[in-house]
Amino acid sequence: MQSPDAQIYASLGEPSSARPVKTVVILGFEDCLPSGLVGLVDLFWMANQANLPSSPVAGRVGTAAAVHEQAVQFRVTTASVNGQSLRDGMGRSIAVDAHVQDIGDCHAVLIPGLIRGANSIPKAEELGPVAAWLRQRHQHGSVVAGSCAGVFVLGESGLLTQRRCTTTWWLHDELKRRYPEADAVWGSALIEDDGVVSAGGPMSWIDMALHMIRRLGGANVAKRTADFAVIDNPTLTQAMYAPKRFVNDVDSLLLNAEQAVRQAPVDMTATQLARSLALSERTLHRRLKALTGEAPKTFITRTRLEMAKTLLDAPRASVKRTAQLCGYHDESSFRRAFTKFAGMSPSAYRHWVAARQA
Structure with missing residues (x-):
């Protein structure tokens, strides 16, 4: 028996696989914030669920056909620098799907924060091929994003040079010190400059994910995802909290x-x-x-x-x-x-x- 969504897609004359697929890579590092890495996977899964025609929030935007026309499907892959499981900042192991070097073209790369802050970020010479991979993905049109201390990975990869960026308010001065050629903005919740996205505090991975869902799928897809997940869609400046x-x-x-x-x-x-x-x-x-x-x-x-x-x-x-x-x-x-x-x-x-x- 077909599922309700399969039946809806069949009535539209298209298979469920007809939804455009957007590939998202979540790149984790040792000492990562576990909620950042796993939470990103969860939120993109919710985006897929929220944008099925049979979703509880689908009716808010019109017919099933309208939902289908607006929806995309997110395909998420988690990766590490060596393809091995990660040890998060609390000492627990998190399995990943792939070695980052085995991943080719993608629509977006997201880097969650790290518990020990900027001191946990590998230097450019230690990142080596990963830094080159990030630059290459960006040159080929991928949107590259980091939240909290994960923004420093973008800095070590050279992607912040001559670009506006932000990080959490208590790492702002360190960001300016390390990357003087970056245009670091204090207090901003999220900034995108030329396909490089940076977001603020430890939980800003939520803002980063919604921004990416909105960018790749549109405002309606992001709104339905936020409603489904019961989270705020608009971001607030960090000046509200610092x-x-x-x-x-x-x-x-x-x-x-x-x-x-x-x-x-x-x-x-x-x-x-x-x-x-x-x-x-x-x-x-x-x-x-x-x-x-x-x-x-x-x-x-x-x-x-x-x-x-x-x-x-x-x-x-x-x-x-x-x-x-x-x-x-x-x-x-x-x-x-x-x-x-x-x-x-x-x-x-x-x-x-x-x-x-x-």
């Missing part, structure tokens, strides 16, 4: 600059900030770029919006008053800037904070 002043404790100039912006009675320009720190504008720009990757104007904006977050943390905080205290004379401009920074409106942020504190 301890306040984390970046600015790295160097006294940052602390002094932050204080100057916070104490300014009105909106502050880069010229005024440089003058308050007894620096030339050129020197201020150079030092802020080296420390944070930000131009003075961007630093000022981020500091003002961090201040807004602090003010909005208070019960019954007024969005209008918060905008004024942070140097915004136009409330709508403040709302747009805050939404771009935090990934949600000021009002939504207040509800989000209240829910976390409940």
